[in-house]
Structures are given as structure tokens and as C-alpha cells.
Amino acid sequence: MEWNGTVVLSFGGYVEVEKYGYVYFLLLFPLYVFILCSNGIIIFLIWTHRNLHEPMYIFIAALSLNSILFSTVIFPKLFVDVLSNEQVISYSGCLVQSLFFYSSGSSDLLLLLAMAYDRYVSICRPLQYSTAMSKVTVRIFLTLAWFVPVFQTTVLMVMQSRQKVCNLTLSGFFCNATMTQIHCTSPIYLRVWGLFVVVNISVIPMFLILLTYMKIFMNIYNSHGEVQNKAISTCLPHVTFLIMTISLMTIDIIIGLLDTVISKKVSLIMNLQVLVYNPLFNPIMYGLKMKEIWKHLRRLLLCRSHVEKMNIGAE
Template sequence: MFIFSLNINLEVNETQTLITLGGYVDVVKYRYVYFVLWLIVYVLILCCNCTIIYIIWIHRNLHEPMYIFIAALSLNSLLFSTAIYPKLFMDVLSHRQSVSRATCMLQSFFFYTLGGSDFILLSAMAFDRYVSICKPLQYATTMSTTSVTIFLVLGWLLPACQMMVATVISAKQKLCHFTLAGIFCNNSIQRLYCVKPRILTVWSLFVLTNITFIPVLFILFTYIKILMVAYRSCREVRKKAAETCLPHLMVLISFSCLCGFDVIIARLDSDLSKTVRLIMSLQIVVYNPLFNPIIYGVKMKEIWKHIKRLLLCGTHHPISQKRCERSR
């Protein structure tokens, strides 16, 4: 009984161990600069993504698979940012930048679960464009409500289950170091383990293949097929392919580069200066959540049309009000 209670206490103390976040540069000097800049970015992320979700939600002509997947990506960006930014606010305003191990593992779980979900949702969007352009007669039956629901469930459930296994394995590892060279928790936490188990390395590669490499290869394959069909088709098909596929490719390229940054930070941790590491970390948590809704809002013609109408109706100028009434 005594040994059992001692083991429980050791596990509890292990999860409550404080990990110092050592990735900040002159945080005491620039404390309020950090806070104001990150608050502005977080508010912009909330406003942009909520706008996209709201527009898709209220307009029935946008209740199509492509737009539903865009709304799901915006929801991911909201959840991702909420898992990162509030903790950043608390850290820069605190005298000590630290995090408990349990909180760190939870943040890392959401970080990679939502990242993997983005890749799967982008794959679903690529498949949707492939069916729409290459097999338009089969679109209604292939991309049914059931199919979209399955894609959404897999997009959120598959990465979550796989990352849950990785989190459980990580939770059982003993820490020998307590300073994380970053401002939030990602796979750099593995550098704090006394011994990195082989099973964690193997499982991480398995997860990386499932939720990153396979979706990217599938996306590239579908877009090659789309380009081949569009090249042989009429001008109208080429225009449709360019208008709907270009934003997805832009998001995929941007997101893949940011994921590459995350890998580089983890692998070259000791070779990067603190300033370079901070800049690369900030790009990961700023670009994708902020620029995705901007890309979709500007490049997707139907969404941009509703955004302009929303802005027009939000003004109090008489001419704008008359135009808004006519548009309705």
C-alpha cells in the first residue's frame, strides 16, 4: 500500500514539474511589446476566421463540401491559436516563463493534432476539386453529405487518436532537463528526456507518415490529375480549376513550409541562435492561422463577394445602405 501511494505521488509530482521556457529574447525589456503585438495578431486571427465561418454558416449557397472544409480549417485555426496565444500572454506578463509538464504535453497534443487535421482536410478539399473538375457527373453522389461527414470525422479523429498514443508514451518518460528552448511546447520537449525511447521514435515516424506525407502525396497526385484534365479541356474548365485550386495550393505550400520550420527547430535546436529560433517559432503560430482566412476570403470569389457585401452593409453611409438593399 505504501509503495503504491508512493508511485502515485511520484507520478503526480512528475506531471506538476515546472519546465522553463527559454526561447524568449529580452522578455523583461520587451515584455509589453510582445504582449501588444501578440494580442493584435490573436484578435486578427479571431476576427478573420470567425468572419469566414460566419459567412459560410449563414449563406446557403456556400453549404457545399469545398466551403464546409474551408470553415473546418478556420475552426482549426481558432482552436490552434487558442491553445497557444493565451499561454503566451500569461508568460510574457509573468516574472517566470514556465509551464507544468502536464500543460506542456496538452499543448503539444493540440499543436500536432490540429496540424495533422489541417493536412487531412486539405486532402479532402483536393479530392473534392478532383471529383468536381475531372468527374463532374459523379460529384453529387461522390461528395454527398455522408462523405463530407466522414471526411470531417476522420480529419479530427485520426490525428487525435494517433497523437494520444504519442502523448501517453511521452508522459511515461523521465525528465533530466527542465529548460525548453522555445516559447511553447512542441516536439522539442523530447530533448528533455533522460533517454528517448525507440518506440516513441518509431511511432512519431508512423504518425508523421500518416498525417503528413501520405496526405501531401495524395494532394499532389490529385492536382496533377486536375492540371492534366484542365489542360485538355476548354477555357471555362481551366478558369474554374485556377480559381478554386490556386488558394488550396497556396495554403498547402505555406503550411508545409511552416511544418518544415517545426522539424528544423527540433533537429537543429543547439545550432540555431535564440533570435532565429524565436522568429521561426512565431512564423509557425502566426502565418497559417492568420493568412489562411485571408487567402480564402480574397481568392475564393463567392466568399469575397459576401465579405464585400458584409462590409458594405456595415457602413452607415446612405449610398452604401442603398446598394446593400439592392444587393439583397
């Protein structure tokens, strides 16, 4: 349908939203608050403690910032939809949501590649670390990780915006790969550029990350037990986050290809996993597994508990 000349799309991926709208809200709103608070705490700790102003922790803070931006683009609109009688979005708004969705996911992969390189230099080339991972290098990595995905995805969204829309119902409940099903045609240049973007900011970074960690684990294989434990303890959260990211990207591709043949409930569950897992478990993994972050987090919690006790005593 159209409203004031704007193409309006409807979301068809909800399951009995008229009946369970408040249930959706009560389940998802606490998750969103936890995502904001936990990732915000990680950023705050890294920002305020000088001993965390190292490349590895700066990249972790960038991942947390991505999680906040990603969730803020998706969740507020989700809350409005589940509490409304109609679940709709303008075509231009859908393109913007899709832009942030895929830009942040690709940015996560490039940040993981930077973190893999940081671990490789730290473990395999420790004498070259200060030179290889200088402040300038870190800034270059951050700039590339944020702006390359945005630029390439923006070009893709501009191409899609020029395509004629034949189907006004999205089979999901936010704008992801299911957008390909609403266009009348898929020109060859659009498919070629889409494939280029996927390979350039997804496949190649994943391959380089896996290759880097293979070299790291081969290097530490013959090391002493203490060296092995330290290397594994710093690499394990990164590898876990990488596996989760690859898994969720695979799920999103499956949704885009097979959404018309899988049930609405299965599609809903798969989409929720894509939305929740990384932003939710990113601060948990790095907050609990990274020793220095956990140390400052524990001090923060103990300090807050002590202040609350003093306030209660004063009353």
C-alpha cells in the first residue's frame, strides 16, 4: 500500500501478535535493557581504565558499541509493532534498517579480524607488537571496520531502492534477507554487487580469521603449559564469538533462501536468534572470560554494593 506517496510494507512474520503482543514485549524489552546496560558497562570500563587502553580491549569496546547500535535500530521498532494493530514500515525505512543490520554484522567480522591479527602479533611476534599494533594501526583498523561495510552496503541499498516492488508483505518481522522477495526482478548487476559485498566483507574476513587462529594454535602447540593457557584464555572468547557470528550469518542466509518453505514459528525462532545472541552474549563472554575486564567489573559491582549498604545504614 501507499501513504502520502510512500510505499509501505507490512511484516508477516509474527505469530499471533494480536493475541501475544504483550508477551512479546515483556520477553524482549528486558533483553534490550540488558543489552544496553551490559554493553554500556563494558564500554565504560574500557574507557575509564588506562590499563584497558590496549588494542584488544579497544576492539572489544567497538564490538559492544556495534551491539548497542544494532539493537537500537531493531528493537524499538519491534516494540512499536508488537503493541500496535498494524505491523508496517516504509520501504525507505526498511532499507535503512537493513543497511544498519548488515553493516553492523559485517563490521563485527572485520573487528574480529583485527582482534585475530592482534592476538597473532602478541603471541607469535611479541617483539614486534608495539610497532605492529600502534595507535595509528588501531585507528586504521577501526576506520576500515566501520566505514567499508557502511559504504558497500549503502551502494547495495541504493541499487535496491531503484527496483520495482511487487510484494508488499515481508515474511519476517524486521528487514533482513527476506527483502529480496519483495522485488519484481533481480537484475544481474544487483546480484553481482551483492555477491561482491558478501565475499568482500564476510567470506574473506572469515577465511583470514580462521587462517590466523590456525597459525596461532600451531605456534603455541609446542609451547609451555603456562604460555598455552594464557594464549588460549585470550583467544577463546574471540573464537567463540566468531563461531556465533558465522552461525547467525548462516541462519540469516537460510532464512532468505528458504523462508517460503519453512513454518512461520521456525522462522520466528531463527530470526530471534539472529537478533539476540551476539548483542546479548558479547558482554557476557568478554566480561567474564577476559581477566582484566572481569577484575574491573567485580570492583564496580562491589563498590556499588558497598554504597547501597552505606545508604541503607544512613537511613
